[in-house]
Amino acid sequence: MKDMIDEAGVHSAAKMYVAEYAEGKLSRREFLTRTTALGVSAAAAYGLIGLPAPAQAQDAKVGGKIRVAMEVRGTKDPRLADWPQIANVYRGWLEYLIQYNNDGTFEGRLLESWEANEDATQYTLKVRQGVTWNNGEPFTADDVVRNFARWTDGNVEGNAMASRFTGLVDEATKTLREGAVVKVDDATVQLNLSASDIAIVANLSDYPSAVVHSSFQDGQDPSSNPIGTGPYIPQEVAVGQRAILVRAPNHTWWGGTAPLDEIEYIDFGTDPAAMVALFSSDEVDANYESVGEFIDILDGMGLVKEELVTASTIVVRMNSSSDLYKDRAVRSAVQLAVDPKVVLELGYNNLGKTGENHHAFPIHPEYPTLPPQVINPAGLVPALEAAGLKDTEFEVISLDDGWEASTTAAVQAQLRDAGMNIKHTVMPGSTFWNDWQKYPFSSTTWNHRPLAVQNMSLAYTSTGSWNETAMANPEFDALMAQALAIADADKRRELMVQMCTILQNEGYIINPFSRSLFSHHKDGFAGMAHHPAFEHHHYKWSVA
Amino acid sequence: MGLFVLRRLGVMLLTAIALTFVVFYLTNLQPNLEKLARTEGSVRMTDEAVQDWIAQNGHSGSVFLRYGQWLGVVPGWTFTDEKGQMRGRCFEIGQDAAAAPTYCGLLQGNWGFSTFFKTPVMDSLGEKLAATGWLMLAVMLVMVPTSLVLGVLSGMREGSATDRTLSTFSIASTATPEYVSGVVLVAVFATAATGVSPILAQYGLIEPNKTLFLASATSAMDDITFWNFTLPVMTIALYGIGYIARMTRASMTEVMTQQYIRTARLKGVPFRTVVMRHALRNALIAPFTVIMLQFPWLLNGVVIVESLFNYKGFGWTLVQAASNNDIPLLLACSVVAVVVVLLTQLISDIGYVFLNPRIRLA
Numbered sequence: 001m002k003d004m005i006d007e008a009g010v011h012s013a014a015k016m017y018v019a020e021y022a023e024g025k026l027s028r029r030e031f032l033t034r035t036t037a038l039g040v041s042a043a044a045a046y047g048l049i050g051l052p053a054p055a056q057a058q059d060a061k062v063g064g065k066i067r068v069a070m071e072v073r074g075t076k077d078p079r080l081a082d083w084p085q086i087a088n089v090y091r092g093w094l095e096y097l098i099q100y101n102n103d104g105t106f107e108g109r110l111l112e113s114w115e116a117n118e119d120a121t122q123y124t125l126k127v128r129q130g131v132t133w134n135n136g137e138p139f140t141a142d143d144v145v146r147n148f149a150r151w152t153d154g155n156v157e158g159n160a161m162a163s164r165f166t167g168l169v170d171e172a173t174k175t176l177r178e179g180a181v182v183k184v185d186d187a188t189v190q191l192n193l194s195a196s197d198i199a200i201v202a203n204l205s206d207y208p209s210a211v212v213h214s215s216f217q218d219g220q221d222p223s224s225n226p227i228g229t230g231p232y233i234p235q236e237v238a239v240g241q242r243a244i245l246v247r248a249p250n251h252t253w254w255g256g257t258a259p260l261d262e263i264e265y266i267d268f269g270t271d272p273a274a275m276v277a278l279f280s281s282d283e284v285d286a287n288y289e290s291v292g293e294f295i296d297i298l299d300g301m302g303l304v305k306e307e308l309v310t311a312s313t314i315v316v317r318m319n320s321s322s323d324l325y326k327d328r329a330v331r332s333a334v335q336l337a338v339d340p341k342v343v344l345e346l347g348y349n350n351l352g353k354t355g356e357n358h359h360a361f362p363i364h365p366e367y368p369t370l371p372p373q374v375i376n377p378a379g380l381v382p383a384l385e386a387a388g389l390k391d392t393e394f395e396v397i398s399l400d401d402g403w404e405a406s407t408t409a410a411v412q413a414q415l416r417d418a419g420m421n422i423k424h425t426v427m428p429g430s431t432f433w434n435d436w437q438k439y440p441f442s443s444t445t446w447n448h449r450p451l452a453v454q455n456m457s458l459a460y461t462s463t464g465s466w467n468e469t470a471m472a473n474p475e476f477d478a479l480m481a482q483a484l485a486i487a488d489a490d491k492r493r494e495l496m497v498q499m500c501t502i503l504q505n506e507g508y509i510i511n512p513f514s515r516s517l518f519s520h521h522k523d524g525f526a527g528m529a530h531h532p533a534f535e536h537h538h539y540k541w542s543v544a
Numbered sequence: 545m546g547l548f549v550l551r552r553l554g555v556m557l558l559t560a561i562a563l564t565f566v567v568f569y570l571t572n573l574q575p576n577l578e579k580l581a582r583t584e585g586s587v588r589m590t591d592e593a594v595q596d597w598i599a600q601n602g603h604s605g606s607v608f609l610r611y612g613q614w615l616g617v618v619p620g621w622t623f624t625d626e627k628g629q630m631r632g633r634c635f636e637i638g639q640d641a642a643a644a645p646t647y648c649g650l651l652q653g654n655w656g657f658s659t660f661f662k663t664p665v666m667d668s669l670g671e672k673l674a675a676t677g678w679l680m681l682a683v684m685l686v687m688v689p690t691s692l693v694l695g696v697l698s699g700m701r702e703g704s705a706t707d708r709t710l711s712t713f714s715i716a717s718t719a720t721p722e723y724v725s726g727v728v729l730v731a732v733f734a735t736a737a738t739g740v741s742p743i744l745a746q747y748g749l750i751e752p753n754k755t756l757f758l759a760s761a762t763s764a765m766d767d768i769t770f771w772n773f774t775l776p777v778m779t780i781a782l783y784g785i786g787y788i789a790r791m792t793r794a795s796m797t798e799v800m801t802q803q804y805i806r807t808a809r810l811k812g813v814p815f816r817t818v819v820m821r822h823a824l825r826n827a828l829i830a831p832f833t834v835i836m837l838q839f840p841w842l843l844n845g846v847v848i849v850e851s852l853f854n855y856k857g858f859g860w861t862l863v864q865a866a867s868n869n870d871i872p873l874l875l876a877c878s879v880v881a882v883v884v885v886l887l888t889q890l891i892s893d894i895g896y897v898f899l900n901p902r903i904r905l906a
Contacts, residue, residue, distance in 0.1 A: 074662045082587045155626060157593035157600075158586025217638040218629060221662055225638075239661045240864055241765070241856050268762055269854050277759045280736050 018048050032103045064543030065262040066525060068536075069278060070288040072267040074239045075223045078210040079151055079161045084534040085288070087207035089237060089265065092245035092538055093134065093228030094210035097125070097144065098201055100450055102308055102531045104363040106201050110139065110211055110229065116487035120198045121167075123191040123487075124184075133213055134251040135227050141183045147211050148181040148191075156218065164203040167193030196485035198492075202450040207535065231258035231539055242266050245538065259527075259542035279303060279520070286521035286528060295351070295518050303520040308530040309353045310517055311361040311455075312448040314404060316396065316411050316510040321470040322440030324389065331507030333383030337418040338411050339375045343512035347407030351518070355511040358500035359459065360452035363514075363532065365489035367452060368497040373504060377418035384420065393421050397442035400426035408443045411510060437468040444468060448532045452496065453483050460503060469508040476502045549890065556886040560879050567878045568611050571871045577603050580869040584659055600625070602633055614656065614875060616649020656872025660864055665876045669861065673880065675765055676850070676857035679780075680842050682773060687781040687788065688835060694785065695792020695831065700819055702797045711793065718786030722848045726779040730852075734759035734775060761855035776853040780845045784838055788831055795830040799823045829899045836892030840885040 021031045031049060073086045078094060081087050097111045108114065112126040131139035151161035154174030162169065168191065170177035182190045191200065203209065213227040222228075223237040231253040232245040245263040266284060268274055272294040278284045279301055290298050290305070299305055318325035318334065325331055340354040353361070360367050384390050394415075398408035405426055412424040436444055449455050458464045461480050462472035479499050486492045503509065519530045527540035570576070581597040582589060589597065598604055602613075602621035612618030613633060620633030622641065631637055634654075635644035648654040655665040691714075698710035717725075732739040734755045741755040750756060758772040799805065800823055808818050846859035854860075858880070865873040897903055 074660065076584075080586045157581075157597040158589040160586055160588055218625075218627075219631070220637045237662075240860075266762065268760060274760055274854070276736070277734060277755065280754060281758055283758075283760070283763060 021049050032105060060259040060526060060542035061544070062257055062259050062261075062542075064260055065264065066260055066285045066541060066543075067264045067266055067283070068286045068288065069268050069275060069284040070265045071270060072237070072239055072241060072243045072265050075221055075234075075237055077219050078212060078222060079156070079208050080158045080219075081208045081210075082158075082160065084207055087210065088534070088536040089234065089243045089245070090210060090222045090228075091207075091230070091536060092232035092234060092263065093226045093230040093248065094212060094222060095228065095230045096205055096210060098205045099537070100202065100205040100531075100533065100535070102529050104365055104450070106205060106450075110144075114201065116198075116200075119485045120196040120200075120487040121193045121485075123193075123200060125189040125191065127187050127189060128254065129187060131229055131254040132252065133227055133229055134233065134248045135213075136250075137213075139229055141186050141189050143211065143214065144189045145181050145183050146214060147209075148189075149176045150212070150218075151209060152176040152180075160208040161203070164199070164206075167195050167197045167200075198484055198487045199451060199454055201487070202454070205450070207533065229254070231255065232263065235262075240267050253539075255539055258539040260538065263538055263541070276301070279522075285525060287519055288534065290518040290520050292349075295520075298520040302523070304523055304525075306519045306521070306528060306530040308517045308532060309361070309363065309514060310448040310532040311363050311452070311514050312446065312517075312532075313355060313359070313361070313511060313514045314347075314407050314443055314445050315359065315459075315468075316408060316441075316443040316512070317469050317508055318441050319437075319439065319468065319470050320508070321438075324392065324394065324440055325508075327387050328505075328507060329383050330387050330389065332505070333376075333380045333507075334415065334420070335504075335507040335510050336373060336375055337377045337380040337420070338414050338510050338512065339377075340510075340512040342414060343407055343410045343510075346410035346413075348403050348513060348515065352513040352515045355513050356500075356504070357509060357511045358503040359446070359455055359509065359511050360496065360500055361514045363448075364450070364452035366483075366492040366496045368493050368500050370497065370500055370504070377414070380415070381419040391421065393423065395423050395425055395441065397425045397427060397432070397439045399432050399443075400428050404443055404445060407512065411443075411512070437466070450532075451489075453480065453492065456480065456499065456503075457484060460508075471506055471508050473502055473506060476506075545894075549894075552886065552890045552893075556882060559886065560882045563878050563882055564614075564875050565611060567874055568614065568871070569607060571869055571874055572603070572607050572610065576869045580659065580871070583868055601631075612649075614649050614872070616647050616651035616654065618649075619646045620648050655876050658865075658870055658873040660868040660870040660873060665872050669858075669873070669876050669880070672856065672858050672861045675855065676846055676859065678764075678768060679773075679776065679846060679850075679855065679857055680839070682768075682777045683780045683784070683842065686777055687784045687838075690781070691785040691788035692792055692828070692831065694789040696796055696819070696824065696827065698789070699793040699796025699827065700800065700823075702800070707793075710789070714786035714789040714793075716786070717782045718784075718790065720783065722779050722783055722845055723852065725782050726775070726849060726852045729775050729779055730759045733757045759853070761850075761853040765856055776849050776855055779849050779852070780842065783845065784841075788834055788838070791834045792827065792831045796823065796827040799827045802826075825899075829896070832895060832899060833892050836888045836895070839888040840881075843881060843884055 017031055032046070070088065071085045072089065073083055075086055075090050078087070078090060096109050098114070099107045099109045101107055108128065110128055110131060112128045114126065115124045116122070125144065127141050127144055133139060148168065151159070152165050152169050152175060153159055154162040154169060156162070162174070168177060168180040169175070177194070180192055182192065184190050211229070212222065215225060215227060216222065223234045226233045231248060233248040235244040235246045237243045243265040247258070247261055268278055268284070272291055275287050275290070276294060276297055279298065295305070318331050320326045335357055344350055344352055344354050355361065356370060357373060358370070381390070396408055396412050398405050409424055412422055415422050436442065446455055446459070457480050458466040459468065460471050461467065461477050476499055479495050483492050483495045483499065486495070517530050517532065521528050524544050526542050526544040531537070577598050578594050581594045585593070585597045600623045602623070603610070609618050613620050622630055622632035624630050630641040632641060632644065634646070634648040635641055645652065658665045658668050661668040694710050694714060698707040701707060733741070734757045735741060736755050741750065744750045744756060745752045745754065757774045759775065761772050761776045764772045805818060805822055808822050809815070843858070846857060847862055848859070849855070850857050850859035851863050858877070861873065862877050864870070865877055
C-alpha cells in the first residue's frame with residue numbers, strides 16, 4: 001500500500017474521494033469512512049475537504065459536570081461484561097487498544113497504529129508511548145501481551161472474548177497459544193494467527209476488551225481496584241442507583257485533559273415516559289437512548305437530538321428450501337416489487353435510511369456504491385404466472401408486535417398491491433425464534449456489526465451458521481473466503497461490489513432500511529454524538 | 545408479661561428460620577441458580593459453562609449444607625481454579641485465603657455478600673431500610689390523623705350526609721389498588737401535557753413545561769421535598785386512609801349507640817364533649833390494632849410504590865433481589881419482613897392491654 005502514497009503522504013485514492021465529495025457523489029460520513037480506512041487520520045481527512053475536525057478534547061472548555069440517565073449495572077470483570085451500560089462505567093478509567101468511532105472508523109487509543117500482512121494472518125501492533133497507569137506505572141507491550149492472555153482464556157466461564165480470538169488460541173488448553181502473541185520490543189507486539197481474521201481490529205474495540213492493569217485479579221469488580229489508564233476514576237458505583245466518575249487525582253492522562261470534571265450516571269429505570277418528566281424537571285442532562293414516539297416529544301422540549309444511522313437492520317427474506325421460492329426469477333420479482341422508501345415510512349416512521357437489498361450500509365468501511373435497483377411492482381404478476389404460482393396463497397411470518405410487525409405488514413401490503421396473494425402471520429417471540437432460520441418467508445432483525453462481511457459471512461455463505469435463506473452460491477462463497485483474508489477495507493470493497501451484486505441478483509432478501517439510533521441532551525453540551533454500540537466516549541464530552 | 549414477650553420472640557426466631565429455609569430452598573432450585581450464573585457470569589455462557597460456574601461458586605452440594613453455611617454452622621466453601629487462585633465464601637477475590645475465617649454466616653454476624661449490589665448485604669439493606677423508613681414515616685403522618693378524623697366524623701352521626709359522603713370516599717379509595725391510584729395520580733399531577741399541570745402553568749402558578757409534583761422519587765433519596773415525595777406518599781396513604789377510616793367509623797357508630805352515651809346526652813352534656821370525652825377513647829381501640837397491622841401491609845405497599853416511583857428502598861430492593869435471584873439479599877429481606885410483622889403484632893397486643901383493661905396477657 002505504501003507505494004501508492006505520494007510525497008504529501010496522502011493516499012492517491014483519497015484524492016479521488018475528495019473530488020467525488022466535491023461533486024456531491026459522496027456523503028461526508030462515507031468520505032470519512034473511506035479515507036480513514038486508507039490510513040488517513042481522521043483530522044487530516046476532515047482537512048482534505050476543508051472542514052474543521054470535530055471538537056477534540058484539547059480545544060473544549062475544561063470543567064463542568066453532566067448527569068446522564070442510564071441503567072447502572074454492577075461492574076464486573078470486563079471480559080465477562082454483557083451490557084454496554086456496564087462498560088460505560090468502567091470506560092472512565094479502563095481504555096481500549098482500538099476504538100470504534102461513530103463514523104465507522106477505527107482509531108488507535110492505547111495502540112498508536114497497527115498493520116496487517118497480505119492475508120491477515122499476522123498483525124503488528126505499535127504500542128502508544130508515554131501512556132501511564134493512574135498509579136504512575138508506564139503502560140508497555142507487556143501489558144498488551146498480558147491482556148491478550150486474559151482475553152483468550154477459554155476456561156473462564158462466560159469469557160466473551162475467547163471465542164473471538166480463535167486464531168490465537170491453543171485448542172487443547174483453551175488458552176493463549178505459545179507464540180501467538182509476541183512482544184517484539186517495548187513498543188511492538190506481533191499477533192500470529194493460525195488463520196486469516198480481519199475482525200481482530202473490530203473485536204479489540206468491542207466493549208469487553210478493556211485493558212486492565214497487572215494488579216487486576218480475575219473475576220474482580222474493576223471498580224474495587226480502579227487502576228487504569230483513563231482520565232477518570234469511579235467515586236461511587238451504587239448498582240441500580242448511581243455511578244459517579246471524577247477526574248483521577250495525580251494522574252497525567254496521555255490524551256491531555258478530559259474536559260468534564262464529573263460524570264454522574266443516574267439509574268431511573270428504563271421507562272421512556274419517565275425520561276420526559278426527568279428532562280422537564282431538570283433531573284438529567286442527557287439520556288442513554290430515545291425511542292419511538294418519545295423522540296418527537298423530546299425534540300419538542302427543545303432538547304438537542306443526536307441521530308446516528310447504524311447498520312442494525314431488518315431482513316425480510318425468502319428461503320429456497322421451500323418450493324415457492326426456489327426460482328430465482330420469482331425471488332427477484334418479489335424483491336423488486338417492494339419500495340424500501342414506503343417500508344421505511346410505514347414500518348419505522350422514517351427513523352432510518354433506506355437500504356439496497358444487500359445488507360451493507362454506508363457506515364461499513366467496505367460499503368460499495370452500486371447502481372440503484374429499479375423498483376418494478378408490475379413485474380411480479382408475470383413472474384408468478386411464469387412459475388405457475390399465480391393462485392398460490394403465500395405467507396410472510398414475523399414477530400407479533402413492534403416495528404418488526406409493522407415493517408413486515410408494509411412489505412405484505414405492497415406485495416398484495418402488486419398482485420400477489422399473500423397473508424401476514426404473526427408469532428410471539430417465544431415461538432418465533434425457535435424456527436427462525438426455517439420459515440419459507442419471514443422477517444429477521446440483524447444487529448449492527450462494524451464490518452459488512454461479518455454479517456454477510458454469517459448469513460449468506462452456504463456454511464454460514466445463521467444462514468436463513470438456504471442461499472448456496474459458490475461464487476459468493478469463494479469471494480467471501482477471499483474477502484475474509486483482506487484486512488484493508490479498500491481492497492475488500494472491490495470484492496464487495498461483486499458480492500453485493502450477487503446478493504441483489506439472487507433476490508433472497510428484501511432489506512428495506514437500516515435503523516437510526518437516537519439520544520437527547522440539553523443544549524450546552526458538546527461532543528455527545530450517539531455511538532452505534534452505545535459507547536460513551538467521556539473524553540469527547542464537554543460543556544459548550 | 546415478660547414470659548409472653550419471651551415466648552413471642554421465640555416464635556419470631558422459629559418463624560424466621562422456617563421462612564428463610566423456604567426462601568433458600570426456592571432460590572436454590574436449579575433454574576434459579578442457572579439464572580444467577582448467567583447474570584453473574586455472562587449471558588453468553590454455554591450450558592456447560594453455567595454448570596461449571598454453579599459448581600465453582602459454592603452453589604453445588606446439599607442444600608442443607610449450603611443453608612448451614614449461611615447460618616454459619618458449616619464451614620464456608622472454597623474453590624481453587626486451574627491457575628491456583630482461590631475464591632470462597634469467607635474472603636474476597638485477591639484476599640489471603642489462609643487468613644480468612646472458616647465459618648462466616650449469620651452466627652458470626654456475616655449476612656453475606658449481595659451479588660446484585662456488589663456490597664455486603666448489611667450495608668446495602670441498612671441504607672435501603674432507612675429510605676423506606678422515611679417513606680413509612682411520612683405515610684403514617686398523613687394516613688393516621690386523616691383516617692381517624694374521617695372515621696370519627698362519619699361515625700358520629702350514622703346515616704347523615706357527612707357520613708354518606710365520607711364513606712363513599714373511603715370505600716372508593718380503599719377499593720383502588722396502589723398500581724391504579726399511582727398511575728392516576730401521576731397522570732393528573734405529574735404530567736406536563738395533561739392533568740392539572742398545564743392549567744396551572746397557564747395561570748402562571750408553575751413554570752411552563754414543569755409539573756406540580758414529580759413522577760419520580762429518585763431524588764428524594766438524597767433530599768426529600770414536597771415536590772418529589774408527595775405522590776408516593778399519597779399513593780400508599782390513600783389506600784390505608786379508606787381502610788382505617790372504615791374501621792374507625794364502624795367502631796365509632798357502635799360506641800355511639802351505647803347506653804352511657806345516651807345517658808350523657810340526656811344529662812345535657814354537649815354533643816362535642818360527648819364525642820371527645822366519652823366516645824373517642826373507646827372507639828379508638830379497634831383502629832389501634834388495625835393501624836399496627838398496617839405496618840406489615842406497608843411493606844407490601846412499598847414494593848409496588850417504590851418500583852412505580854423509582855424510590856430505592858426496601859420494596860425496590862426486594863424486587864431487584866428477586867428478579868436477579870440474589871440469594872443472601874433475599875434471605876435478609878425475609879428476616880426483615882418476619883421481624884417487622886411479628887414485632888408490630890407484639891406491640892399491638894401489648895398496647896391493646898393498656899387501652900382495654902378488660903384484656904390481660906396470659
